Amino acid sequence: MQSGLMTTYQNPTQNRNGLAWGLSALLMAFYVDLYFTDHLDTVASALHLPSKWTFYGLIYTLAMCIGGWFMLRKHGNSAYHRWRTISLVAVQSVLGFLLPLVLDFLGRPSYYFSYFFPLKYDILFPGTLKDMPVAVACWFVFGSLVGVPTLVYFQGKRAYCSWICGCGGLAETFGDPWRHLSDRSDRAWRIEQVSIYTVLALVLVMLGLVVGDAYAADGSAIRDLAGHTKSFYGFAIGSVFSGVLGTGLYPLMGSRFWCRFGCPMAAILGLIQKFGQFRITVKKDMCISCGNCSAYCEMGIDVRAYAMAGTDIRRASCVGCGLCAHVCPRGVLKLETRAALGPHGKIEVWTLDL
């Protein structure tokens, strides 16, 4: 069933026009207000919520529930999309909202158990870990260094990015109507490779500095540097890139702007995926070049080029949302995990140097 998609370009908010720009500006204004003013604290206290972050969590979860409902209406005929959407909404509702809220009401420190390093960039800072109960600290260390990477090796990045992650969850539900707006040009691909690995390098340098700082003497230069790096990263990447732009640009640049160009977690998991067991298998000689797969790839991958070439897809950026396979009118694509590597590689025409 694709009837939910069939009028995509006729919906004014999905067409990168004035309305979309306005919507984008509104979303960005909301995030600026959230991150850089205390205005929403008053809203939160009027609603008897502990802080503006709880209020934000409430809106976020509601947006995912409503977006998830629409997602299920469009693609719920597919078991893969049904379970994926339910998983994302459930993880956000329980681990991303209700549990922290309950912990807070009980007067306990609250944790978001579904976020790991490096997406949650301060979770492995020695100071952060020291303040946690041992079991909680173990959960985050194990999850960041062993659990999620292992899962991704066997199941692909999708296991985290399209089944668990809150950021991915918002993109897959609330952001779904704009997935076709991801830039598919070669240029965007080149920019993506530079920007995402820059953020990854930055987060690793920051962790190194902060760990170094934990063992450094008072007044050492590393302390200042670590402090500056933390505040720069928190502002530029944590607030502006992932929040203001990451969500604010949904109606203009597609739903995975942050995941594609910025998320350091996506960068690491992508490298693991590249050497792991996940791929999109292409049924040879059945592609009719229609373009649905490429158009609805939220990561801007030119899926059709692989489908036309009959080449299996193993791209670091693929979050395994599965929409390409679902919208293909000829069933040419199949997400799968397999130990044996089939032939895969580059797309022929692009490598032609004539």
Added chain:
Amino acid sequence: MTQPPHFVIVGNSVAGIEAAIALRKRDAAARITVISSEHPHPFARTSLMYVFCGQLSLKDTQFYPEDLYDRLRFVRVVGRVRSIDPARRTLHLTGGQTIAYDTLLLAVGSTAKRLPWPGLYDETPMFVHHFVTLEDMRGLDAAARPGMSVAVIGGGLVGIEVAEVLHLRGLRTHFLVREPAYFPIALDSAESEVVAAHIRQHGVDCRTNASVTAYRKEGGRVSLVGTSGPLDRPVDRPLELSVDLVVGAIGVTPATSWLAGSGIAVSPDTGGIETLPNLESTTAPGVFAAGDCAQVTWIDGSRRPEQLWYTARDQGRVAAAAMLGDDVNYRRGTWYNSAKFFDVEYTTAGFIPYSAGSAALESASPGSTSGGTSGCGGWQTWYQHVPGGPVTQRIVVRDGAVKGFNALGSRWDHQVWKRWIAERRPLGWVLAHMNEARFDEELVAPFRILPTATLVDGA
């Protein structure tokens, strides 16, 4: 130093552009000119329905990047060829331009077959549409308004696509199928009924046995008169439909009428350009044909055009090799195809006898399931309908070896099926291994043999 050869390709859809790319890969120096009047960039005609309804933009359907011509140094000519002089190896464009070629590829595709009712196009041109070219699509797009009623004539793949998008746009859609069942060329009566029920479930008025014998112009509308419906219920048979639009989807015909008198032989039956096995014209050396406009040899030995996307691509590549002087022939391997009827996907491979399954199934007695290969030329048909949805599988067998597969509502790798056919696998082995050919999304229940599955003599 001799000048590099000049390859000219008329038509920039899949056959033409694949040939151009194949030529460039082999010959870095050649001059390659691509002439097209439809659109400056190759686009996927297969997505016209998606562009019409708004699921894709036209740009989304361009299957190569817009700088392809620059990257591969193709000379783009936007225009329509008026005539060819194969003796002088020159082309004349409608604008008066003349282009000389060394080797020519005609990949001009096809246009919609016109509805056969005399005077229709003269008297009611604004009501009658087709859905093959970009121009067709734009014409229908401008004419089709929500609330109108439309008759889609023709029970094939384009017909069902256009019925789907017109219905989605909010037109009252009547889908008139001449045959007793939908798409009998590929589906048997049981499969066809599954599809027809699905079409009706979507709210489209699907009528089989529909034959329009006359039309009347009534102000701003057209009235279609004829018969339709089950042959055994004559009371319900008279058909009278008053509609705002008529869409003719009764097939396509090679766009070759302009070649008359050029010396390039065209089949009087099909309109396809007569070709040698290497796709060169039988009468004009240096002229090749590929795609919808080329007359090729089918696996059953018949000569006709093969109007499919994937074979157009293959023909373009073979023609390019032949144009470079390679000793190649175009050979169609085992038949395969796929389609989508509203939400129901369809995959087929191998030999599914034309329209035969229905008759065989109806005549077969229930006790014949163990009948071995006796009678009916050694053919047998295995079939099951998975309850709860439009999901069916059919396998035809001859002399103990599988020959063809038809599946609705689930996805299959036709390459695996083709291999099994080539390996002459027996039905029992194939049924035990069916899940290896499965290509559905994850979390879909595996294939299993239901107690209701039947095996009958005949195909």
